[in-house]
Amino acid sequence: MEKLEIKNVKLHYYTSKGIIRALDGLSFDLRAGESLGVVGESGCGKTTLGTALLNMPTPPGRIVGGEILINGLDLLKLSENELRKQIRWEKMAMVFQGAMNCLTPVYTIQKQMMETILSHRKMSKEEAEARIRKYLNLVGLSADVLGRYPHELSGGMKQRIVIATALFLEPQVVICDEPTTALDVVVQAQIINLLKQLKQKLKLSFIFITHDLATEAEVADRIMVMYAGKAVEIGTNQQIYGPQGAAHPYTKLLMAATPRLHQKVDQLAFIPGTPPDLLTPPTGCRFHLRCPQVMPRCRQEEPSLIESEPAHTVACWRCYHE
Ligand SMILES: Nc1ncnc2c1ncn2[C@@H]1O[C@H](COP(=O)(O)OP(=O)(O)OP(=O)(O)O)[C@@H](O)[C@H]1O
Numbered sequence: 068m069e070k071l072e073i074k075n076v077k078l079h080y081y082t083s084k085g086i087i088r089a090l091d092g093l094s095f096d097l098r099a100g101e102s103l104g105v106v107g108e109s110g111c112g113k114t115t116l117g118t119a120l121l122n123m124p125t126p127p128g129r130i131v132g133g134e135i136l137i138n139g140l141d142l143l144k145l146s147e148n149e150l151r152k153q154i155r156w157e158k159m160a161m162v163f164q165g166a167m168n169c170l171t172p173v174y175t176i177q178k179q180m181m182e183t184i185l186s187h188r189k190m191s192k193e194e195a196e197a198r199i200r201k202y203l204n205l206v207g208l209s210a211d212v213l214g215r216y217p218h219e220l221s222g223g224m225k226q227r228i229v230i231a232t233a234l235f236l237e238p239q240v241v242i243c244d245e246p247t248t249a250l251d252v253v254v255q256a257q258i259i260n261l262l263k264q265l266k267q268k269l270k271l272s273f274i275f276i277t278h279d280l281a282t283e284a285e286v287a288d289r290i291m292v293m294y295a296g297k298a299v300e301i302g303t304n305q306q307i308y309g310p311q312g313a314a315h316p317y318t319k320l321l322m323a324a325t326p327r328l329h330q331k332v333d334q335l336a337f338i339p340g341t342p343p344d345l346l347t348p349p350t351g352c353r354f355h356l357r358c359p360q361v362m363p364r365c366r367q368e369e370p371s372l373i374e375s376e377p378a379h380t381v382a383c384w385r386c387y388h389e
């Protein structure tokens with residue numbers, strides 16, 4: 068893959084309460100070998116984005132607009148069969164949020180890994196076993212784990228199994244949804260280092276979803292900040308975390324609310340209010356109700372992502388004027 072382009076993608080959930088606009092016109096791109104971090108508060112649409120990228124919305128969700136182009140080929144125009152044969156797990160794989168807790172408890176690791184691989188590829192049992200061993204080795208596990216059941220493994224080991232399984236079919240893009248959230252800090256660091264090594268060794272592109280900015284700063288080349296189903300800021304790691312700092316008021320608050328070492332607890336900032344209800348998103352800028360720098364225009368007109376410097380785009384009326 069040379070380039071993945073996401074253009075104005077909309078994924079809405081059609082619930083009995085109404086339409087939840089979980090992704091409401093999202094655009095960004097991802098180059099080969101690049102890692103893009105996606106951050107934002109709970110409910111802003113991060114997991115929904117992952118499912119949209121595989122054209123696999125969770126019911127009652129539907130993709131209602133946009134294009135997802137892999138080297139110019141629009142995934143949203145492919146049939147289920149074509150998606151399964153050409154795209155899902157072949158070109159793009161996803162490590163789902165909480166996947167390590169979804170390993171089948173009654174099967175050994177060997178059995179579940181074999182099933183996954185043989186359901187996608189015609190190969191002999193010996194070839195499949197060799198492939199499994201190769202990827203276990205890559206994620207730092209010994210073949211001893213193969214005879215064990217999931218409950219006999221630690222959280223970190225299970226997460227490594229899930230990552231190995233996502234890599235089996237040698238995809239070019241791997242989407243990791245909160246891959247370290249349920250793990251203790253030591254294991255978190257190990258998994259992050261593992262993902263960084265894999266990126267280098269396998270020349271993978273990563274989309275790394277997390278609400279944890281500190282993790283993102285470690286792994287991502289570029290960062291996309293999401294708020295209420297939209298991107299509010301996209302920039303390089305340096306542009307978002309560097310001395311000049313982020314531009315969007317939401318990103319600034321999100322950064323200020325991230326705990327740091329040697330910081331007194333009473334100094335920790337928080338973002339006032341709660342994220343908006345996506346059934347009835349606010350008019351204008353979706354962040355205006357919580358924004359400390361709100362202007363009258365922000366309440367009525369929606370800002371679009373505009374380049375503030377090369378590679379750095381921001382959707383904020385105030386930022387355009389500064
Ligand atoms: N299957 C579903 N049916 C209805 N609404 C859904 C469904 N999945 C997600 N949503 C809604 O879509 C919005 C975005 O959810 P999503 O799971 O993508 O958020 P997220 O950013 O991944 O949150 P978290 O950080 O908690 O994982 C939320 O308002 C959520 O309630």
Ligand SMILES: [Mg+2]
Nearest residue numbers: 113114115164
């Ligand atoms: Mg999620």
